[in-house]
Amino acid sequence: MPATIIKRDGTPVAFDATKILNAITKANKAVEGEPMTPTDLLFVTEKVCAKLDARALSHVEEIQDVVEETLIQYDYAKTAKAYILYRAEHAKLRNAESWLMDVYKKLTYAPAASEDLKRENANIDGDTAMGTMLKYGSEGAKFFIDNYVLPKDISAAHQNGDIHIHDKDFYMLTETCCQIDLIPLFKNGFSTGHGHLREPNSIESYSALACIAIQANQNEMHGGQSSPNFDYAMAQGVAKTYAKEYKKAFAAYMQIRGELTDGETASLTKAILDALPMRPRMAEAKAFGCALAALDYARLIPEETPPCGRAAQGQADQDANWEPDDFPKPRRAQMPPAAIRELAIAAHAYAASHAQKSTNRRTYQAMEAFIHNLNTMNSRAGAQVPFSSVNYGTDTSAEGRMAIRNLLLATEAGLGNGETSIFPVQIFKVKSGVNYNPEDPNYDLFKLAMRVSAKRLFPNFSFIDAPFNLAYYHPGDYNTEVAYMGCRTRVLGNVYDPARQVTCGRGNLSFTSLNLPRLGIEAKGDIARFYELLDAMIDLVFRQLLHRFKIQCAKKVRNYPFLMGEGIWLDSGALDRDDRIENVLRHGTLTIGFIGLAETLKALSGRHHGESEEAQKLGLEIIGHIRRRADQKSEETGLNFSVIATPAEGLSGRFVAVDRRRYGVLPGVTDRDYYTNSFHVPVYYPIKAFRKIQIEAPYHALTNAGHITYVELDGDVCGNPEAFETIIRYMHDQGVGYGSVNHPLDRDPICGYVGVIHDVCPRCGRREGEAVSVEKLKELKKIYPDVPDWE
Amino acid sequence: MPAQNSAAVQERGGRMVGKSVGFERTRRITGYLVGTLERFNNAKRAEEKDRVKHGA
Incomplete structure (x- = not known):
């Protein structure tokens, strides 16, 4: 026998015949009806060794060949087969x-x-x-x-680039995203799994807990997290802050002007405020003042009420605990009711004005903290910040408006060094009658939103008036207002439970995209053939989505202690820890997406939808067909099958790379390093903004799981508020669901300039990578206060 | 000429900052913003380069 054998990696090791014996024994034990005695096993092993000597073989693969051959030679067919399988399995591994x-x-x-x-x-x-x-x-x-895990054909379809299963690494684990309603979550507090948080009572706590909720939910899902009604939720924190600020200021005024003790102040303030039929509210300051003036102060303050200050404390005052507070002061009982009334009215005027100002200041700081936190909590896997989005714009209460305004102003100001904040994605909800028209109560905030967007790229704009969004809308019910995930995902319709066509507590379960251009190439201009291929691929995707859905359904509430355990997902509050989540998951969406409609149309007809009316017609037919198939599947299964204009990032280059290898460079189809996003007119194609919006708008109606339209503006147009507004209004009027304006947003971290920078910074004159003198920056700082301090 | 500039300033005793510091270019992908083009994948970089402005 050989002295050494050569392993697969080429290294020699000492030959050991027992390894051959063990391998044959293992293979034999794995089969039935072919028992080998120890003698048989030794016999075969010896035969193998003899052959190795005779043929001077020493490589491990050669040795295995000889083992197979010898087993077959001595009629151990089953054992030989087991050995071959064992070998193949190990080769695969x-x-x-x-x-x-x-x-x-x-x-x-x-x-x-x-x-x-x-x-x-x-x-x-x-x-x-x-x-x-x-x-x-x-x-x-x-x-x-x-x-x-995957059925072989589905796995192959993904690997060869027919389809793309998004977030495949999470296939066995969780769902995509959720619209979190913070209002019920905050009521009575919540637990993150590592500690319980009390119900928040100030705007600072509201904003902090909003971050925590987004973060906690983020770690249980693989997509983004969104607050669909951020203004409504924060309004409650603003209201609590205002009430506290009011009471504090009211009491302070009473104490100082009335020269009261601490105890007197507390009991008198409480007596007055409790006697009123209302609580202090921002929008009701005047009515509150009237109610205060109308109180019967004589009945309110009984003569014999002892002050709870000095007299009650008695001897204690005389010892070392003496405080300046305990100076003799006029007892409030000695104050006539008319004087108390006068004092209270004056205290109200002060308190209302003070509370308004200080609540506004605190709200700004809370919104600023919110943005800073969401850009700096690297708490998602991979040290990412959570993918967060906030939707707002429709709360017309004084508190909601204060939250919106301050969030916008903090966004406009930027982060610590004036950088643009990347998170949260902000979405301003546009609605006529609420903020779209000059006479609407929140029109001023719509204007402000556009000003901020022109500078900071956020907010984006969603349009409740688009017919497919308006169909679900009930005025005054935020749950029926459409909300988007930052990436563009949308959920509203609900075939599983038509009584719950709402936004909150729902989201996408998973989505898979079609390589549409490949079908266009394969069809070779034959439209009927294209639809055959498309239908087959849609069938495959539906099967795959259901395969994944089944895995998701087998999970239990305890797999999602926050999302399900805290009742964030719709109806999950009614489940127990060990309940399966199947039924509540049915509120979510199973989604088919697509990329490269433009390249598909090029392949099919030679022109894309920006270039020709016929191509546009065909494009709408194709996406309409996918949508019809999804609707049919919904009807058939009672599940929310829906269509998304895929937000392709990693995918943008993957399909085209495979297709170029397979089909070569096809002009207008595979000749760039990316396929055009979803239904977009290609980014390289020169077209007027209005025309682009017009072409893309009808696809929004078809893509019920999400969509976005962008317009690229240069710095000049963007700096023109009228032009900016015209574009947003045009999106609204054309029935776009979700849109935004892109513009170059560069920043020189050295001199702090924010705007367009070509080769040379317009402020400090340096090129990328060049140094500039501190002297010069000091000079610049005299003109531009936002130049960072370099000393 | 950057090298000459900085040399000139240093001769006058001024401290220089910003050497090999690039500009930050914030862009939108898929709906999210990204703080720097360096993190874009190759396909998205190519797409960003191709983007043309739409006149109003």
Whole structure:
């Protein structure tokens, strides 16, 4: 027998015949009806060794070949088969391991700048420890799902680029996103799983807890988190803050002007405020003052009430605990009721004005903290900040308006050094009768929102008046106002429970996108053939979505202690810890998406929908067809199958790379490094803003799981508020559901300039990477106070 | 010429800041904003480069 054998990696090790014996024994034990005695086993092993000697073989693969051959030679067919399977299985695992290890090597040793794999998602810093750790987990999970979970044809369809299963690494774990209603969550407080939080009682706590809720939910889902009614929720915190500020100021005024003791102040203030039929509220300051003036102060303050200050404390005052507070003061009982009334009216005037100002200041700080927190809590896997969104704009209460205004102003001011905040995505809800027309109560806030958006890219704008959103709208009920996830996801209709066509507590369960351009290429201009291919692919995606849904349904409330345990997801509050979540999940959406309608149309007809009316007609037919298929599937299953204009990030380059390898460079189809996003007119195609909106708007009505339309403006148009407003209004009037204006937003961190920077910073004159003197920056600071301090 | 400029300033004794510091370019992908183009994947970089402005 050989002295050494050569392993697969080429290293020599000492030959050990018992390893062959063990392998044959294992294979034999795995089969029935072919028992081998120890003597038989030894016999075969010896025969193998003899052959190795005779043929001078020493490589491990060669040895395994000889084992197979020998088993067959001596009629151990079943054992031989088991041995071959065992070998194949191990080969597969070895391949798997080497494939995965190659990925891990890239993740470990290549910098993100040179390795696209590490920049799949721009919110993850692939160069950091936690960013890399997330990628290790994610790539390992994807491999597991592909090879051990997915039906073979679906796995192949994903791998060869027919479809893209989004968030595949989370396939066995959770759902995409949720619209969180903070109002019921805050009532009576909540638990994050690591500690209980009391019901918040000030705007600062409201904003802090809003961050915590978004963060906690983020760690139980793989997509984004949104507050659909941020203004309504924060309004309650503003109201509580105002009431407290009012009471504090009222009492302070009474004490100082009435020269009362602490005890007298407390009891008198309480007696007066409790006697009123209302609580102090921002919008009702005048009515509150009237009610205060109308009180019967003689009845309110009985003559014989002893002050609870000095007299009650008695001897205690005479010892060392003497406080300046205990100076003899006129007892309030000695004050005639008319004087108390006068004092109270004056105290009210002071308190109302003071509370208004100080609540406004505190609200600004709370909103500023909210934005800062959401940009700096690196608490999502991979040291990412949560993907957060807030929708607002329709609360017309004084408190809601104060929250909106201050959030906008804090956004306009930017972060610590004036940087643009990346999170939360802000979405201003536009609605005629509420904020769209000059006579509407929140029109001023709509104007402010546009001013801020022109500077900071946020807020985006959603349109409740778009017919497909308006259909669900009931005035005054925020739950029927459409809200979007930052990425564009939308949920409102509900075939599972038509009585609950609402926004709050719902979201997407999972989504999978079609490689539409490939179907266009494969159809070779034959439209009927295109639809055949499309239908087959839609069938496959529906099957895959249901496969994933089944896995999701088997989960229990305890798998989601916050999302389900705290009752955030619709109806989950009624479930117990060990209940399956199947029924409540049915409120969510199962979604089919698509990329590259423009390239599809190019492949099918030679022109895209920005170039030709016929192409536009065909484009609408294609997306309309996908939507009809989803609607039919909904009807058939009672589940919310829906269509999304996929927010492709990693996907934008993946399909086209595979297709270019397969079909070569096809002009207008595979000749760029990306497929055009969803139904968008290609970014490279010159077109007027209004025309682009006009072309894209009808697709919003078809994509009921989400959509967005962008317009790219240069700095000049953007700096013109009328032009900006005209574009937003045009989106509204054309039936766009969700839209935004993009404009270049650059910043020089050295001199603090924010705006468009081409090659040279217009403020300090440096080029990228060049140094500038501190002297010069000091000079600039005299003109521009936002120049950072470099000393 | 940046090198000459900085040398000139240093001769006068001024401290310089900003060497090899780039500009920050905030852009939108999918609906989210991203603080720097460096984190864009290759396809999104190509797309961003191709974006043309839409006249009003």
